[in-house]
Amino acid sequence: MSRPGPAARSERRRPDGEGLRTGLGRATGVLATLVAVAATVIAVVLALHIAFVVFSANQANPIVHRVNDWAHGLAWEFRDMFTPKDRRVAVLVDYGIAAVVYLIAGRIVAGLIRRIR
Template identity: 50%
Template sequence: MGEHAESAKGEDTEVRAKRAPVNWRRTREQGFSFVASVVRWVGLVFAAILVLHVIFVIGSANPGNGIVSFVRSWADGLSLGFRDLFTPSDEKLRVLVNYGIAAIFWLVVSAILAKILRRIGGLGS
């Protein structure tokens, strides 16, 4: 039994020696690229929720509908300080402008953050 253990241990050492070395630079780049992609997708989803809210308001969707109220609750949180930036008398115009600006904000900010993350991940290249 001792001979078998010695043989297995020797094979394990040989397998470890044959493995390719880890390319940490590439791994870092892939990690930052993945995080940057997640940031872009989150920004896109946030913008989509805001645009859906605009569509529901302009289209006079039923505010009692579950989907409409769910989107409205998320859009209110995602609009940040833009919700009452402009105050035209027409509610539909107010929602279009303010929530539209908030959607553009999320797209721009997520694009900038993703670009920064990709640059950080590629440092030393």
């Protein structure tokens, strides 16, 4: 395989910065996708916690225990926002609001990142 000469290499470099914009566009696209996926994964963890509480999952199960621990940390200020008498309703509302906020915030941030070009 032969290496291209100097003329061929200079054709690949775009003096107008188009290559840089293309690279930046790819990087921002990847970053935006990562933000959206992270927000979705967090919302899924919160939804699993809601399901485990509402349907009285076995708290001794390691999967249930781990998901509940993660959800507790991810719900931060949304925990105990409302205090109905039924704990299941409280978890449904509080963690449900947290999941929706993560989804909306993740989509907004991803959209803003995609606008960087």
